[in-house]
Amino acid sequence: MEDVRKIKVKYMVEKDDFMRAGQASSNIKKILKKLGLDSQILRRVAIATYEAEMNIIIHSEGGFIELEIHPDKIRINVEDNGPGIKDIDLAMKAGYSTAPNKIRELGFGAGMGLPNIKRCCDEFNIKSSLGEYTRLELLIYNK
Amino acid sequence: MTLREIQELLDAEILCGWEFLDKKIESVFASDLMSDVLAFANEKTLLLTGLVNAHTIRTAEMLDISAIVFVRGKKPDEETLELAKENKMVIMSTKHIMYVSSGILYTNNLKGASLPKK
Numbered sequence: 001m002e003d004v005r006k007i008k009v010k011y012m013v014e015k016d017d018f019m020r021a022g023q024a025s026s027n028i029k030k031i032l033k034k035l036g037l038d039s040q041i042l043r044r045v046a047i048a049t050y051e052a053e054m055n056i057i058i059h060s061e062g063g064f065i066e067l068e069i070h071p072d073k074i075r076i077n078v079e080d081n082g083p084g085i086k087d088i089d090l091a092m093k094a095g096y097s098t099a100p101n102k103i104r105e106l107g108f109g110a111g112m113g114l115p116n117i118k119r120c121c122d123e124f125n126i127k128s129s130l131g132e133y134t135r136l137e138l139l140i141y142n143k
Numbered sequence: 144m145t146l147r148e149i150q151e152l153l154d155a156e157i158l159c160g161w162e163f164l165d166k167k168i169e170s171v172f173a174s175d176l177m178s179d180v181l182a183f184a185n186e187k188t189l190l191l192t193g194l195v196n197a198h199t200i201r202t203a204e205m206l207d208i209s210a211i212v213f214v215r216g217k218k219p220d221e222e223t224l225e226l227a228k229e230n231k232m233v234i235m236s237t238k239h240i241m242y243v244s245s246g247i248l249y250t251n252n253l254k255g256a257s258l259p260k261k
Contacts, residue, residue, distance in 0.1 A: 021198065022197070
């Protein structure tokens, strides 16, 4: 019989919250580890959620990361409350960054975030509306 | 190479994780840019960095990196070390600069981390 169980968790991420940066991703990783997920897949989810979490903290007005764990795939929904991305193609370009210097001093803002998220996912979908939101729909297959 | 050998080669001070010094390391990634670490490093990799803050530990945690050497005598604060302890990491601090630390490890046959295929 097909396993139809689904686990859903949601983490709110605050703008500029560098103190707690990484906590959501860390919790997500711990949950998936407990569920016995393959370590390679675990790493891909961890990298994608961590980059997304940093993006919300650095670039947005705050948002959330939502994780849906299906038997055969992990769905990650990320959404923030703006300001939106003007040129998505440019934002997807490795090395392009709008991060200020204080972010670079923390070791981020190299313009690798979105390309790195995409690299970790089997399906990657980005939508953005200026002044409203940026939304990521990510899928990582479990095997 | 074990972390104990690396500690000796770099004449490094161990800040936490004494109990894990027998762990084996296969490659090294040296960078101050966590974005690059996230993009390129893999597990069983030693991270060599001059960036001492909690984000270094978080980044390592996401990648299952279990050992970090801070260069140029840098040491993280207590809070950051606590996070490392929670994640069962080995944290060391060496007086050597990044270039020299890398050189020492490289000449002792530790390879650079290989870039991902995908």
